[in-house]
Amino acid sequence: MSGAPAPEFKNPVVRWIDVRLPVFTYIHNEYTGFPVPKNLNYFWSFGGMAMIALIGMIVSGIILAMQYTPHVDYAFESVERIMRDVNYGWLIRYIHMNGASMFFIVVYIHIFRGMYFGSYKQPREIIWILGVIIFLLMMGTAFMGYVLPWGQMSFWGATVITNLFSAIPVVGDFIVTLLWGGFSVDNPTLNRFFALHYLLPFVILGLVILHIIAMHIAGSNNPDGIDPKGPQDTVMFHPYMTAKDLTAIVVFVLAWAFFVFYAPNYMGHPDNYIPANPLSTPAHIVPEWYFLPFYAILRAFTEDSFLYIPISWLMDAKLAGVLAMFASIALLAVLPWLDTSKVRSCRYRPVYKWLVIVFTIDVLFLGYLGGKPAEGWYVTASYWATFWYFLHLLVLTPVVGWFERPKPLPASISKPVLDAAE
Amino acid sequence: MRKFIVSLAAVAAMAFGAASSANAAGGVHSPQEKWSWTGFFGSFDKASAQRGFQVYQEVCSACHGLDLVAYRNLDALGYNEAEIKAIAAEATVIDGPNDEGEMFERPAKPSDRFVSPFENENAARAANDGAYPPDFSLLVKARATGHGNIPYNFTQWMAGRGTASGADYVYALLTGYDDTQPVAEGKYWNAYFPGHAISMAPPLSEDAVEYADGTPATLEQMSRDISTFLAWASEPELEQRKSMGLMVILFLVVLLGLSIAAKRRRWANVKK
Ligand code: HEM
Numbered sequence: 001m002s003g004a005p006a007p008e009f010k011n012p013v014v015r016w017i018d019v020r021l022p023v024f025t026y027i028h029n030e031y032t033g034f035p036v037p038k039n040l041n042y043f044w045s046f047g048g049m050a051m052i053a054l055i056g057m058i059v060s061g062i063i064l065a066m067q068y069t070p071h072v073d074y075a076f077e078s079v080e081r082i083m084r085d086v087n088y089g090w091l092i093r094y095i096h097m098n099g100a101s102m103f104f105i106v107v108y109i110h111i112f113r114g115m116y117f118g119s120y121k122q123p124r125e126i127i128w129i130l131g132v133i134i135f136l137l138m139m140g141t142a143f144m145g146y147v148l149p150w151g152q153m154s155f156w157g158a159t160v161i162t163n164l165f166s167a168i169p170v171v172g173d174f175i176v177t178l179l180w181g182g183f184s185v186d187n188p189t190l191n192r193f194f195a196l197h198y199l200l201p202f203v204i205l206g207l208v209i210l211h212i213i214a215m216h217i218a219g220s221n222n223p224d225g226i227d228p229k230g231p232q233d234t235v236m237f238h239p240y241m242t243a244k245d246l247t248a249i250v251v252f253v254l255a256w257a258f259f260v261f262y263a264p265n266y267m268g269h270p271d272n273y274i275p276a277n278p279l280s281t282p283a284h285i286v287p288e289w290y291f292l293p294f295y296a297i298l299r300a301f302t303e304d305s306f307l308y309i310p311i312s313w314l315m316d317a318k319l320a321g322v323l324a325m326f327a328s329i330a331l332l333a334v335l336p337w338l339d340t341s342k343v344r345s346c347r348y349r350p351v352y353k354w355l356v357i358v359f360t361i362d363v364l365f366l367g368y369l370g371g372k373p374a375e376g377w378y379v380t381a382s383y384w385a386t387f388w389y390f391l392h393l394l395v396l397t398p399v400v401g402w403f404e405r406p407k408p409l410p411a412s413i414s415k416p417v418l419d420a421a422e
Numbered sequence: 423m424r425k426f427i428v429s430l431a432a433v434a435a436m437a438f439g440a441a442s443s444a445n446a447a448g449g450v451h452s453p454q455e456k457w458s459w460t461g462f463f464g465s466f467d468k469a470s471a472q473r474g475f476q477v478y479q480e481v482c483s484a485c486h487g488l489d490l491v492a493y494r495n496l497d498a499l500g501y502n503e504a505e506i507k508a509i510a511a512e513a514t515v516i517d518g519p520n521d522e523g524e525m526f527e528r529p530a531k532p533s534d535r536f537v538s539p540f541e542n543e544n545a546a547r548a549a550n551d552g553a554y555p556p557d558f559s560l561l562v563k564a565r566a567t568g569h570g571n572i573p574y575n576f577t578q579w580m581a582g583r584g585t586a587s588g589a590d591y592v593y594a595l596l597t598g599y600d601d602t603q604p605v606a607e608g609k610y611w612n613a614y615f616p617g618h619a620i621s622m623a624p625p626l627s628e629d630a631v632e633y634a635d636g637t638p639a640t641l642e643q644m645s646r647d648i649s650t651f652l653a654w655a656s657e658p659e660l661e662q663r664k665s666m667g668l669m670v671i672l673f674l675v676v677l678l679g680l681s682i683a684a685k686r687r688r689w690a691n692v693k694k
Binding site (some may be wrong): 265 | 462491556559560563564565566567579580582584585588656658659663664666667668670671674675677678681682684685688689692693694
């Protein structure tokens with residue numbers, strides 16, 4: 001945005017097009033002429049990695065869709081035909097299957113980056129909110145994608161999760177029937193999930209574009225959380241960040257390739273290699289790993305949970321769990337207003353820094369608990385971990401913002417803290 | 423760079439989290455066997471897989487199907503075209519309708535899938551006192567365990583054992599019967615079956631088959647061989663996957679080196 005002079009294109013074809021449709025000027029201004037703080041670390045490469053993941057998912061998904069049959073009698077077998085009979089079908093399928101996990105890993109780290117360095121704060125609130133919506137849609141997409149191969153976990157995961165909506169008063173049953181297209185998870189469910197699974201990634205793509213447009217207005221945040229004061233504080237996105245992001249993306253693709261070629265089923269559940277059987281319930285129904293923290297929050301609202309007892313006069317435990325699960329994500333969207341501190345980066349926030357780290361550990365711990373059966377100490381632990389999740393967002397974040405004494409901010413990105421005396 | 427390592431650690435931590443999710447039907451841990459197809463260069467022991475196929479044909483195929491595998495796929499185990507034709511022709515499939523509109527029986531062709539012993543699940547149950555002998559096509563993948571114990575699971579997979587724990591289980595199950603243990607009528611005690619009471623009578627006993635290649639058919643030998651065969655049936659792409667993976671990883675490592683060098687040069691003139 002900030003005005004690099006309009007470029008002079010040497011290539012006459014480029015110039016001819018650019019006069020009529022200024023795409024090249026646009027690309028130039030947004031990338032070659034887009035200044036970013038020069039102190040960005042590799043945490044700032046996770047957005048680029050997520051973009052690669054999204055593109056990889058769309059490309060591999062479209063190829064899968066050419067061979068896949070969304071029918072309860074054929075879905076499982078059509079996926080196995082892809083694995084066995086389609087040339088390199090196993091490769092495409094494993095790219096897609098592990099790509100979902102890789103996508104969530106980078107997006108989780110991307111979100112953590114935003115929380116730690118305060119990227120959600122003024123003037124980047126809309127970028128952040130768009131991100132939370134993208135995250136929600138990703139969860140919806142991945143959930144419906146997981147149903148498509150029609151294995152045991154596909155079927156029972158779909159049954160458990162869609163049933164949650166029945167807890168919503170008045171319209172709940174209507175929503176569930178609408179999701180199912182009938183009275184249980186069955187062929188119509190599979191069909192609509194396939195249609196939506198094909199659609200949502202493109203909605204995500206659209207939102208990602210808005211996310212990036214908004215980011216080009218405010219510019220990138222940086223590890224110090226202070227605004228660049230001039231050209232001495234920045235480098236151009238291209239070629240500097242592109243060179244750096246490329247390195248990060250190669251590492252990311254390496255990790256992805258490792259899973260695809262050497263541990264393709266590590267992040268999946270073995271029961272999904274058993275065809276769906278409505279008459280036989282698996283011993284433990286567990287969602288995909290990336291849902292586990294939220295699954296743990298859902299399950300933390302049982303009849304005798306200390307989280308539920310105070311609100312038990314208001315609603316039943318199931319509804320409380322569902323609301324808590326949605327609230328746990330919705331609250332992220334309002335984080336810019338929950339955080340009362342003016343200082344962005346946790347580098348200069350001695351107390352909140354530790355709270356963000358503890359919060360991260362808490363989420364990982366919730367994920368661990370979500371994968372365990374609801375028994376013994378796991379249950380008690382998930383009450384407390386859920387309690388901490390909401391305490392962090394609703395109480396600690398605003399209160400610490402009021403009382404914390406931030407460390408002195410550096411005068412500018414290129415000046416160290418010590419000669420802050422200007 | 424330090425930050426980058428921190429983030430990699432975060433990735434690893436999440437991968438650990440994934441391990442905890444996949445908590446399979448809590449049976450006893452099967453002991454870890456040595457298999458030829460684990461690791462980064464592993465491939466199937468063809469002789470063992472062929473013997474395993476013989477065990478399947480002569481014993482297990484009376485009850486267990488292999489729905490997703492076609493006879494022609496056997497070429498991956500080293501059978502030639504004529505042998506595969508002969509193997510297929512032993513089975514009968516129902517085809518049609520013919521010009522008169524009737525279904526007819528014919529010998530199976532290499533392009534057919536393995537013919538199942540039973541028409542459907544109900545027929546299988548009826549023949550087995552209500553128990554269902556699961557299809558073998560994906561059994562090793564579907565029984566891959568080692569879950570629940572996170573460090574164990576993580577190291578297993580990172581060492582390239584993949585779903586080999588499923589083959590460990592099949593081997594342990596076949597060698598895990600003990601008729602001195604008390605068990606309900608119509609059930610058999612097995613150390614590795616979840617709940618210990620399985621409805622399948624010990625399918626193998628000393629010399630249950632006579633191996634074409636002269637290998638002594640001990641219980642352990644047959645169990646190893648059939649486990650190898652089933653591992654192949656579950657993941658027929660494994661060898662291609664691993665050798666291709668090697669090329670891809672090598673390529674990416676070179677690309678990484680180049681991109682690090684390019685990035686360093688580009689940033690050399692940027693003052694901290
Ligand atoms: C936001 C991006 C996407 C995510 C997070 C995602 C996620 C998933 C997941 C988790 C599965 C189940 C994997 C398995 O166990 O097989 C799946 C399957 C599938 N996806 Fe996607 N997907 C995405 C984009 C797409 C797109 C754009 C298409 C096609 C247009 C597509 C088509 C399919 C098909 C056909 C399957 C079933 C085949 C299979 O199970 O391997 N996906 N997806």
